[in-house]
Amino acid sequence: MRAYQVDSADGIDAIKQVELATPTPGDNEILVKMKACSLNYRDLLIPLGGYVRNDVRPIVPxxxxxxEIVQVGKNVTKFQPGDRVIGNFFQHWESGKIEDKGLNSAMGGSIDGVLSEYFILQEDCTIKIPEHLTYEEASTLPCAATTAWHALEEVGNIQPGDTILLLGTGGVSIFGLQLAKAKGATVIITSSSEEKLKRAAEMGADHTINYKTTPDWEEQVLALTDGKGVDNVLEVGGAGTFEKSVASAKVNGTVSVIGILTGLESPTISLMTIFNLLKIQGVYVGSTSMLQDLCDFMVEKKITPVIDQQFDFANSIDAYNHMASAKHFGKIVISNP
Ligand SMILES: NC(=O)c1ccc[n+]([C@@H]2O[C@H](COP(=O)([O-])OP(=O)(O)OC[C@H]3O[C@@H](n4cnc5c(N)ncnc54)[C@H](OP(=O)(O)O)[C@@H]3O)[C@@H](O)[C@H]2O)c1
Structure with a gap:
């Protein structure tokens, strides 16, 4: 089968297309013919040697x-050939708290991922695709959407009337926008682009802030919330944004620490973390049961992921380069019909 492999820390251009043997499913595994896959920011970092717990090389990213399932192992009972499925980001995290085995099962980082014509999934960490979604749409859910769900629902216990702050218009933030609005929350979203802010407003964002023209955007967030701050920030930035996210959170509020778009330099510890009794919670994607809950909610609310652009399997590196340009709004998909 055709596949791509990361075998060095030399960046996107060193990702190679290779021929690999089509894998055979073990007793509790299923073999899936890949129809679509999607990119996340981490997929730019892994070919640079970053964002991995165990440096596994070569690895399918x-x-x-x-x-579509083409073969199931002899103990598999929940699925059959022909089923449309997606796999959880962690192939050994079903529900509850994550353990070491789960942490070492991140697809495309600790174990082979999905940028190949066929891939293996564990039965217990696989779910059926909601009927209203295409393969392309469904392929966007395991990482970015589950992370946004985890932060909003599991960490933040989002309620109607809450105010949520989202940074930028990448994959996690646009899912955050769709989910938070469907939960009845007020959304403040930032972007470097007026055009993207306009699109976010058309999708229901209540307040938009250009973080380039308003570098002290946390002051604007406070002004928009009568000086109180927001209930939950989906903090995807890192260096330079973390302190501003802390300053944007209300008393008893939450900062969901998700991303490192702006780097990893240590933030200054703010007294407001203590004075406002903030919950600062790391979020690492989610369990299979969170992915299932997310899908059930998307079915109930008829939510469809926002796909920015679609690339053919043969042009996968172009998809990576498009992500690196940060011109996208929502998700970038690779299709293999
Ligand atoms: N912890 C986890 O489980 C988890 C899961 C998923 C993602 N992540 C992390 O979360 C981050 C976002 O991932 P993603 O896949 O959504 O990325 P993405 O789709 O590549 O998002 C890129 C967008 O981020 C925005 N951005 C960049 N610098 C910014 C800044 N200083 N302030 C505000 N927004 C900024 C830009 O939006 P505009 O163009 O609108 O300015 C850019 O287009 C990454 O660091 C990723 O590694 C973590």
Missing amino acids: LSDGAG
């Missing part, structure tokens, strides 16, 4: 894939 990408965590997020959707496809």
